[in-house]
Amino acid sequence: VNTTKQADLRSDVVIGVALMLLFLAGLWASMDWPFRTALFRRLVTVAGAVFALLFVGTRLVAMRRRGTDAVTGIVPTETSPEHGAEDDEDSRELEYVYATVGRAAWARALGWVTFFVLLLPSIGLYLATAVFAFSYLRWCACRSWLFAATYAALLCGTFYLLLEVLLSVTTPEAVLW
Amino acid sequence: MLKGFVMAALGLLVALVGLDPQAGVPRYTFDQLYLWDGIALVPLVVGLFGGAEVLHIMLAKSSISGTDNTVNSYAGITRGVRETFQHWRVVGKASAIGVGIGMVPGLGGSVAQFVAYGQAQQSSKHPEEFGKGAIEGVIAAGSTSNAKDSGSLIPTIAFGIPGGAATAVLLSAFLILGLDPGKEMLTTELDVTFSMVWVAIFANIVAVALAFLFIRPLTRLTVIPGPLLVPFLLFLLILGAFTASNNYADIAVMFAAAAIGVACLRWDWPRVPFLLAVVLGSLAERYLFLSYSIFGWSWLMRPGVIVLALVVVAALTQAGRIKRRAVRARTAVEPLSRERETR
Numbered sequence: 001v002n003t004t005k006q007a008d009l010r011s012d013v014v015i016g017v018a019l020m021l022l023f024l025a026g027l028w029a030s031m032d033w034p035f036r037t038a039l040f041r042r043l044v045t046v047a048g049a050v051f052a053l054l055f056v057g058t059r060l061v062a063m064r065r066r067g068t069d070a071v072t073g074i075v076p077t078e079t080s081p082e083h084g085a086e087d088d089e090d091s092r093e094l095e096y097v098y099a100t101v102g103r104a105a106w107a108r109a110l111g112w113v114t115f116f117v118l119l120l121p122s123i124g125l126y127l128a129t130a131v132f133a134f135s136y137l138r139w140c141a142c143r144s145w146l147f148a149a150t151y152a153a154l155l156c157g158t159f160y161l162l163l164e165v166l167l168s169v170t171t172p173e174a175v176l177w
Numbered sequence: 178m179l180k181g182f183v184m185a186a187l188g189l190l191v192a193l194v195g196l197d198p199q200a201g202v203p204r205y206t207f208d209q210l211y212l213w214d215g216i217a218l219v220p221l222v223v224g225l226f227g228g229a230e231v232l233h234i235m236l237a238k239s240s241i242s243g244t245d246n247t248v249n250s251y252a253g254i255t256r257g258v259r260e261t262f263q264h265w266r267v268v269g270k271a272s273a274i275g276v277g278i279g280m281v282p283g284l285g286g287s288v289a290q291f292v293a294y295g296q297a298q299q300s301s302k303h304p305e306e307f308g309k310g311a312i313e314g315v316i317a318a319g320s321t322s323n324a325k326d327s328g329s330l331i332p333t334i335a336f337g338i339p340g341g342a343a344t345a346v347l348l349s350a351f352l353i354l355g356l357d358p359g360k361e362m363l364t365t366e367l368d369v370t371f372s373m374v375w376v377a378i379f380a381n382i383v384a385v386a387l388a389f390l391f392i393r394p395l396t397r398l399t400v401i402p403g404p405l406l407v408p409f410l411l412f413l414l415i416l417g418a419f420t421a422s423n424n425y426a427d428i429a430v431m432f433a434a435a436a437i438g439v440a441c442l443r444w445d446w447p448r449v450p451f452l453l454a455v456v457l458g459s460l461a462e463r464y465l466f467l468s469y470s471i472f473g474w475s476w477l478m479r480p481g482v483i484v485l486a487l488v489v490v491a492a493l494t495q496a497g498r499i500k501r502r503a504v505r506a507r508t509a510v511e512p513l514s515r516e517r518e519t520r
Contacts (some may be wrong), residue, residue, distance in 0.1 A: 012445050019183055026190055029205065039198040039469065040462040041204065044193065044449045048186030056421040098443040110234040117432070118412055121425070125415060133408035133481065141238070141404035155408060161414070167351045170423050 006066060012059045022053035112136055123172035126164070130156035178493070185450040192214055195304060199466055211426040218419035221455060223449055227417070227433020231410045234403040260312050267297050267313050267318045275321030279328025288453065289321040316344040322398075323381060330377075334362045334370055418448020 027045035030038040045152040115135070120129035122162035137143040143151075194205045195215030201403040206212040261268060271293035298307045298318035307314045337358035351358055362370050388395075415478040418431035441448045468476040476482060 008445070013439075013445060015446070016183070019187060023186065023190070024475055026205075033197075033202055034200055036466065036469075037200045037202045037204070040465050041190075044186055046190040048183060048190065051179055051182040051186060055183055058179065067197065079346075094229060094442045095445060097237045098439065105236055109232060112235065112407075113232075113411070117428075120428075122416065125412065125419075129408055131414045133413070136408060137404060141402075143404075144283055151405070153406070155353075159412060169420070171415070172419050172425060172428065 009059050009063045016056035017050050020049050023048035123176050125171040126156050127162050179451040181447050184447055185454040188451040188454025189458045192455045217421040219421040220427040221434045223417045224431035224434025225438040227414050229438035264316050269317050271320035272315040272324040275324025276328035279325030280331050287327040290318040295315040295323045336357055442451050
């Protein structure tokens with residue numbers, strides 16, 4: 001638990017520093033603009049950089065305190081006041097899944113999303129959905145060929161009828177479709 | 178709280194991307210024409226919340242609810258109705274908050290929900306149960322959903338100022354029909370105004386009846402295996418984002434927002450202050466510009482501004498106090514539960 005909290009603090013510091021640099025870059029870019037154009041931007045970036053700096057400071061202090069406690073053998077029971085930024089059941093479940101799944105699962109999920117995104121400009125939204133649905137159900141969810149093909153055809157057909165034929169909704173243009 | 182402030186500042190930074198409305202100077206557009214109009218809100222919201230959920234389903238490969246709880250759904254309905262009547266004070270207060278916030282143009286429903294939820298938490302005898310299934314929180318947030326729409330009708334009808342996207346569409350419908358919002362709608366055309374009130378009431382009754390009728394098939398959606406939902410949800414995410422301005426860049430914004438949403442959840446950063454700041458950023462800049470143009474820096478010393486600043490400071494102090502109390506309560510509970518587990 002202590003190692004996890006230390007890692008959380010470290011990630012907080014990294015994100016805090018990255019955001020502080022982003023705010024400072026924003027402030028630097030606004031130096032070329034006329035005063036009135038830059039006014040609100042400067043207020044926002046200065047405030048953001050100050051908040052980020054304060055946040056990083058508090059995290060570093062907490063890390064140091066935790067390190068000292070670990071050396072002296074005291075296990076801190078205090079819960080971080082920043083813990084639970086979105087303190088609802090759904091967010092906690094999402095946070096848990098994101099934190100516990102392995103790198104392979106992440107790579108697989110992101111790979112499937114990339115596959116869909118690459119299909120989109122090539123064959124259009126409807127066909128991309130059909131191809132993705134079939135491939136995803138067949139090889140990721142291990143469903144039968146027949147089930148995957150039927151599901152893909154039904155999904156694509158229903159969307160096409162509803163959105164293209166009945167409602168004439170504009171969908172992303174593709175090279176081949 | 179500092180995390181919330183940092184995320185709000187980031188949201189404001191995102192909100193200010195685009196052409197400066199006063200001088201026409203492009204800000205953070207990176208020579209991209211798409212960014213001249215700023216970051217579209219729809220792809221941002223879709224990615225921030227929907228994208229994170231879809232990735233969660235892909236990683237977990239389970240259904241949304243995880244377990245099948247649909248068998249006793251009718252028992253749940255009667256319990257829900259009973260609890261709503263039991264908490265009539267929460268319903269009344271949250272509805273009043275919804276109407277009040279709905280009247281303020283640009284604030285929107287999510288602000289009303291958060292304010293009503295916070296008020297219910299503060300006035301509750303068990304504030305520590307909020308976020309863990311306290312029914313008062315659900316009732317407070319739910320009560321505002323219709324109330325704020327009714328509230329937004331007031332400035333639309335009385336002054337012709339729409340409170341949001343829906344009332345803006347309604348206003349254009351008024352103009353097409355030859356109805357002129359303002360004094361006439363409250364005097365000579367009062368019958369039209371009252372017919373709208375009755376339509377709103379009748380529509381709510383019909384909506385509740387339909388919800389009762391289809392509650393069981395609707396709850397069944399939450400137990401559909403996750404992989405079956407993934408292609409369906411990805412399609413809707415991409416289509417929803419694309420319809421903002423029929424541009425591939427909308428899809429890119431949606432995926433970028435999804436990455437931010439996932440990062441926020443993974444490392445426990447709040448998404449809501451970010452979104453609120455994106456929504457309110459352009460409004461804040463416009464009114465800052467107006468105040469500065471009219472009063473210079475002396476607007477900071479105007480009584481209304483001082484009162485608002487004091488209210489903000491008081492709210493922050495109170496929020497900090499509540500948070501500290503919650504941390505102290507958690508700190509007291511944790512060693513006890515750990516002790517119980519070891520036994």
